[in-house]
Structure formats: structure tokens, C-alpha cells
Amino acid sequence: MENRIWMQSWQPANHWISINNDNVLCNLCPRFCKIKPEKVGFCGVRKNVNGALASVNYGKSVPITCESIETEAVFHYAPGEPILSLGNIGCMMKCDFCQNWATSQSRLVQDHNVSYISPESVVQYALDNNIRMLSWTYNDPVVWQEFVVDTARLAKQHGIQNLYKSAFYITPQAIDELLEVMDIFSVSIKSLDDDFYRRVTKGRLEPVLEGVKQVYGAIKQGANVHLELSNLCVTGRNDNLQESLKTAHWMLENLDANVPLHYVRFHPDYLYTQVERTDPAFLEEARTAAINAGLNYVYVGNVHGTPSSNTYCPCCQTLVVERYGLAATSFLKQGACPRCQHPIPIKMPWAEPSLLHSPQELPDGLPHMLHSFRGVIRSCHVEQLAANPLYFQFETQDGAPVGRVQKMISLRFMLSSPSPQASQVRLFYTGVKPHVYEVYDRAHFPVWEAERTACHSEDVPPVLDDQKVK
Ligand code: SF4
Incomplete structure (x- = not known):
């Protein structure tokens, strides 16, 4: 039993x-x-x-988390939009470098990491928190298809959109079902080498590519669906130009030059920890090679502060969307480059910005705690026991404010340094003192406080007593 x-x-x-x-x-x-x-x-x-x-996992999730759409390698749809991310238990693949192994490998999932939710409770939570998009993500949404489809359908009835972030090892009839309820597909391609898939992921390449073509074909036939691809570049496995360019060439042959591609940085995890993180210089090189090959929009992912996560006009190279961490600022003018008027394929489904990030007045006398970002680890999850108002303010190392005070009510949400100056964040809480979990990059979902991942040569500063993550 x-x-x-x-x-x-x-x-x-x-x-x-x-x-x-x-x-x-x-x-x-x-x-x-x-x-x-x-x-x-x-x-x-x-x-x-x-x-x-x-x-067995219907309605059983890891803590639902408020993040932004950039977390999901989606850059050409409502930049900066808050999303409610839902991950579950189990996976149809078994990558030895999995960045979410504590939840994807079902035999390892402990009761205390499981939240019990219903389609109605998810939709109500999104409505209560002014969130306009659900994101089906983390371990992989394929394995809770029934819950995803039930909830996404209900969300749609309430005007909430759906984003599907997946390795996409899924059958065509299941994709047809998703096409009825999803607005965005963000597909993570592990490699263009079938042998890589078989050895490292225990899956196969061909069904993944066929699935991407199925979504793209539906778009060409008029489906109102958005598609982006990412390619995780794993140190010592596929971090070479020959491999990374295969993805770009396949997209040019089977999709088109305007589908965005993200080359994503890997951090050592699960059974593959004896290596370094992907060298950012390689990701930049891969991006340049893919643009030279003919793709218009290629990004470097999971590298904080690189200009290669910005969007530039492919005609005149003008900056049209600036990103830092998970913050995004658009300079588009009516969907086009402000300089040469070249149309930029970035969808803006809402006329008004989300209410969630509006500046707030900080009430007097609230207890507070400080979380310092350590070296390259520039993001964190903040978790509360109950959905109480929590105010936050980014600061310089000397305690000078950076930006305005903002408020969140979610049980769990992600904060990411929005500028090079923001080296810490102060949390003003109205309920029980929150927990803070360091997040190594956007694919990472920490489930316990003491979780530490190898950063090796990146020389991450030690946690000092007054910086303890708790
Ligand atoms: S076919 Fe795929 S989804 Fe179905 S039980 Fe096997 S691994 Fe799970």
C-alpha cells in the first residue's frame, strides 16, 4: 500500500x-x-x-506561484504580464539534468509539497488576485492533462488566458484537445538529436517536432494561438554551435523566421551536477549564429542583465522591448518599431496594463525582513502561510529605494532584481513572516529552504547570518 x-x-x-x-x-x-x-x-x-x-495527480499541485510571462520563455506576448504558474507531480520524460526533479519524479514527491486544488479554486484565486493568465508549467503539464483542460476551459469562460510550457512529448489527439483551450504554447526542445533524447531524456525527438508542427499548422489555418520555442543548452551535452544551429535550421525549414527562439542557460541539477553552468559566452555565440542563419528573434535565457534578452527591430536594430530579469518595458508604437515602423510580431491582447503591479502606499509600522540577492542568484520565491497583503521594495546595497513599493496578496510569488542597482528586497508583511527560497533561474522551482544547487566557478557569495534564506 x-x-x-x-x-x-x-x-x-x-x-x-x-x-x-x-x-x-x-x-x-x-x-x-x-x-x-x-x-x-x-x-x-x-x-x-x-x-x-x-x-492520480488530478488537482494535486506544487504551490501555485505568481510570476511574469517572461519566466516561461514567452517574449512576444504581453511583455511583463503577471501569470499564475501551476506545476504538478510526475513527468513523461526522465532527463538526468532535470531542473525540477523534486516534483517531476513522482516517487520523490512528499505529502508536504502537495497542494490540493480544484478548477474552481484556481480560477477564483486568479480572479481575486487580478491575474489574467494561467501558466501550466514546471515538471510538465502533459501528465495532468485532464485537470489542465478542465481548469483552462473554466478559466477561458471567465476571460482568463492559458499558457502551456512543456517538453511536448504528447500525442496528436491530446494536442488537439489543448488547441481548444490554450492561447500560448512555449515548447522546450532539448536537442535536435534523437539519440540525445533516447539516452538523456528517455523520450524520442520525432513526436516533439511533429507536435510543434501541429501547433504551427493550426496557427497557419487561423487558430488564435501563439508559439515560441526554447532550447536548453546543457554543459557538455549540447552546448556547441553544431547542435544549437540545428534548432534554428529546423525552425527555418518547418516554421518561419518570426517564431522566437530562446537559448536557455542550464544549471547543474539532479543526477548531472559534476559540470559547470552553461557558459554565457556560448549562449551569445549561439544567438548570433541563429540570427545570421535567418531567424529574426533569438534570445538568451536565464542570464540576468544581458542585452540579448531585449527585442530589437530586425530592420534597423532599434531597441523595441527592454528586459532585465523578469521586468519588461515596451517602446513599440502601435505594434511597430518606433524608428522605421517595421511591424514587430509581439501580441498585446490587453489594452490596459495589469493592475497587479501598480505602485502602493506603504502602511506604517509593518514588520519587515530583508532578502539579499547573492551574486548570480537574482530571483527568489516568497511564500506565505495565508494570502495576506505583503508589500515589497527593492533597494541598493546601501538601502536606498529602487523603484516604487508594490503589493502582492498571493500565497507564493516570484521576485527578481529589476535593475543592476537592486541588490536586495525588503518585505513588509501583514501576516506571519514569509519564507524566501532562492531561485537559480526561471526553470527552477525550489521546494525546500535549504535546497542548494551547484554554481561552481560562479563564485556565489556565502550566505551570511543576516542574509539567511528564511
Ligand atoms: S503513456 Fe505517458 S502519460 Fe501515459 S502513463 Fe505512460 S508515461 Fe504516463
Whole structure:
């Protein structure tokens, strides 16, 4: 008997057929697991219960977190828009470098890291917090398809949009179901080498590429859906120009030059920790080579403060969207370059900016705590026990304010240094003192305070007593 509570309840699953002797075949992802009675599939979250497939992770998530759309390698849709990120348990792949292994590997997930949610509670939470977009992300949304589709459909009915961030190892009929409810697909391609997929991810390349083509084909046929791709460059595995350029060439042959591509920095994690983080110089080189090959919008991801995360007009090189960390400022004029009027394919679905980031007056007398960003670790998650108002103010190292005071009410949210001067953030809380978790980069979802990841030669300063992450 499974002794973790989160595994003991389930909901009926879709995307399966019966085969002989009460066995079932799951056809949600191209692994097509044949599952015997009382057993689970490869992902660990789809179980044969009395000859029918059940979803063991329906409505079971890691803490839902307020972030910004840039976290999901989406740069050409509502820059700076706040999103509500939802991750779950399990994964249909098994990358040895997984940046979210504590939740993606279901056998490792502990009860205290699981939140119980319903489609209604997620939508209400987004409405209460003025959030206009849900993001299905982290471990991988493929393995909770039923919950994703139920919630996304309800969200849509309330005017809330949906973003799907995935490695996209998924079958065509499941993609068709997603195309009915998703507004954005951000697909993480691990490599253009099938052998890499088989060895390192335990998946296959071809279904991923076919899935991307399916989404792109739907867009060409009029679906109101946005697509971006990213390519994680893993040290010692695919951090060479020959490999990175394959992604650019494939996009030029199968998609078009305006689909954005992100070359994303890796941090050592899970079973692959004996290497350094990806060299930022390589990511810059890969970006330049992909632009020279013909792509118009190529970005470097997970490197704080690089100009290569800005958007430039491909005609006259004018800066049209400036980004630092997760902050974005648009200089577009009616969707075009302000200098040469070349149209820039960045969708702006809302006329008004989000209410969430409006400046606030700081009430007097609130207790406060300080979190200092350490070296290259420039982001953090702030978690509260209850959804109380929490005010924050970025500061220089000397305590001078940077920007205005802002307010969040979410249970958990991400803060990222918005400028080179902002080296710390002061949190003014109205409830119990919050917890702060360091976030290594945007793909990373820490689940315990003491989690530390190898930064090796990056010389991250030690945590001093007055900087302790707690
Ligand atoms: S979703 Fe899970 S159970 Fe279904 S085929 Fe993929 S790995 Fe197997």
C-alpha cells in the first residue's frame, strides 16, 4: 500500500484504451504505456484501477506561484504580464539534468509539497488576485492533462488566458484537445538529436517536432494561438554551435523566421551536477549564429542583465522591448518599431496594463525582513502561510529605494532584481513572516529552504547570518 497520502485518491483519466486481461494502454504521450491492474505508468501518476485508467495527480499541485510571462520563455506576448504558474507531480520524460526533479519524479514527491486544488479554486484565486493568465508549467503539464483542460476551459469562460510550457512529448489527439483551450504554447526542445533524447531524456525527438508542427499548422489555418520555442543548452551535452544551429535550421525549414527562439542557460541539477553552468559566452555565440542563419528573434535565457534578452527591430536594430530579469518595458508604437515602423510580431491582447503591479502606499509600522540577492542568484520565491497583503521594495546595497513599493496578496510569488542597482528586497508583511527560497533561474522551482544547487566557478557569495534564506 502506497503510504504517501497524495497517491491514495484519483479521478478517471481520458486518453486510454482497454487491452487484454484488465490491462490498459495509455495514449496521452508517445510512450504508450501498457499498465497492469494496480500499477502506474512510466510517469508514476496514471494508474490502472480495476481495469480503467485513473489520474492520480488530478488537482494535486506544487504551490501555485505568481510570476511574469517572461519566466516561461514567452517574449512576444504581453511583455511583463503577471501569470499564475501551476506545476504538478510526475513527468513523461526522465532527463538526468532535470531542473525540477523534486516534483517531476513522482516517487520523490512528499505529502508536504502537495497542494490540493480544484478548477474552481484556481480560477477564483486568479480572479481575486487580478491575474489574467494561467501558466501550466514546471515538471510538465502533459501528465495532468485532464485537470489542465478542465481548469483552462473554466478559466477561458471567465476571460482568463492559458499558457502551456512543456517538453511536448504528447500525442496528436491530446494536442488537439489543448488547441481548444490554450492561447500560448512555449515548447522546450532539448536537442535536435534523437539519440540525445533516447539516452538523456528517455523520450524520442520525432513526436516533439511533429507536435510543434501541429501547433504551427493550426496557427497557419487561423487558430488564435501563439508559439515560441526554447532550447536548453546543457554543459557538455549540447552546448556547441553544431547542435544549437540545428534548432534554428529546423525552425527555418518547418516554421518561419518570426517564431522566437530562446537559448536557455542550464544549471547543474539532479543526477548531472559534476559540470559547470552553461557558459554565457556560448549562449551569445549561439544567438548570433541563429540570427545570421535567418531567424529574426533569438534570445538568451536565464542570464540576468544581458542585452540579448531585449527585442530589437530586425530592420534597423532599434531597441523595441527592454528586459532585465523578469521586468519588461515596451517602446513599440502601435505594434511597430518606433524608428522605421517595421511591424514587430509581439501580441498585446490587453489594452490596459495589469493592475497587479501598480505602485502602493506603504502602511506604517509593518514588520519587515530583508532578502539579499547573492551574486548570480537574482530571483527568489516568497511564500506565505495565508494570502495576506505583503508589500515589497527593492533597494541598493546601501538601502536606498529602487523603484516604487508594490503589493502582492498571493500565497507564493516570484521576485527578481529589476535593475543592476537592486541588490536586495525588503518585505513588509501583514501576516506571519514569509519564507524566501532562492531561485537559480526561471526553470527552477525550489521546494525546500535549504535546497542548494551547484554554481561552481560562479563564485556565489556565502550566505551570511543576516542574509539567511528564511
Ligand atoms: S502519460 Fe504516463 S502513463 Fe501515459 S503513456 Fe505517458 S508515461 Fe505512460
